[in-house]
Amino acid sequence: AQSVTQLDSHVSVSEGTPVLLRCNYSSSYSPSLFWYVQHPNKGLQLLLKYTSAATLVKGINGFEAEFKKSETSFHLTKPSAHMSDAAEYFCAIKGGGFKTIFGAGTRLFVKA
Amino acid sequence: NAGVTQTPKFQVLKTGQSMTLQCAQDMNHEYMSWYRQDPGMGLRLIHYSVGAGITDQGEVPNGYNVSRSTTEDFPLRLLSAAPSQTSVYFCASSLLAGNDEQFFGPGTRLTVL
Numbered sequence: 001a002q003s004v005t006q007l008d009s010h011v012s013v014s015e016g017t018p019v020l021l022r023c024n025y026s027s028s029y030s031p032s033l034f035w036y037v038q039h040p041n042k043g044l045q046l047l048l049k050y051t052s053a054a055t056l057v058k059g060i061n062g063f064e065a066e067f068k069k070s071e072t073s074f075h076l077t078k079p080s081a082h083m084s085d086a087a088e089y090f091c092a093i094k095g096g097g098f099k100t101i102f103g104a105g106t107r108l109f110v111k112a
Numbered sequence: 113n114a115g116v117t118q119t120p121k122f123q124v125l126k127t128g129q130s131m132t133l134q135c136a137q138d139m140n141h142e143y144m145s146w147y148r149q150d151p152g153m154g155l156r157l158i159h160y161s162v163g164a165g166i167t168d169q170g171e172v173p174n175g176y177n178v179s180r181s182t183t184e185d186f187p188l189r190l191l192s193a194a195p196s197q198t199s200v201y202f203c204a205s206s207l208l209a210g211n212d213e214q215f216f217g218p219g220t221r222l223t224v225l
Contacts, residue, residue, distance in 0.1 A: 043204075049213055090155065099157055099160065102155040102156075
C-alpha cells in the first residue's frame, strides 16, 4: 500500500517570502512522486515530478522539491511567493501499479 | 490539440436518475482515469483504463461504471445517482500507464438532490 500525507491544509505567506508545502509519503516500492497545482475552478496541472533520477527536482514557475528517502518526504518550495501562486497544491504518489494516490491538498494563500 | 475535454461542466440530478459524464482526449494517450474531488479529501480514483477494452477499479468505484471502446473516449456512468455522489469529477489521461504525468480535464460539477 502507498499513501501521501500533506501536513498542512492551509499555508499563508506574504508576497516575496519563501513557500514551503510539506508532503510525506509511504510506499513499499520505489515511487514516483508528483506535485500538481489547481487554480480555482480549473483542472490540475503538473508542477514537477520525481522518477528516481536527481533528488532535487525543478518544476515550473520557480518551484522545486527535494526527494528525501531517509525522511520519506517530498516537500515543495519556492524562494519568493507571487500573488499568482495562490492556489491549491496536491502531492501525489505512483508506484508498483497503475494507480496514482493524491494527498488531501494544501491551500496556499499569498498576502500582498 | 484540445487536450482532455469533459462535458457537461455542470449538472444537477435528482436521486435515482442516471447519467453519463463524457471524457475525451486527442493526444493518443494509453491511460485514462476518473477522479472525484471532495473538500478536504483530495482526489480519489474511481476507475481507470490502461487501453481500449481494459478497465479496472480505483479506490471508490461503487455506483459508477466505465467502458473504453476507443482510445479517445472514457465515459463515466452513474447508474442511480445518490446525494453522496455530489462532487466535482475530473477525467485525466497520460501517455503511458507507467509513471508519466497526467493531463486533467476542466472538471464536471455534479449536484444530486
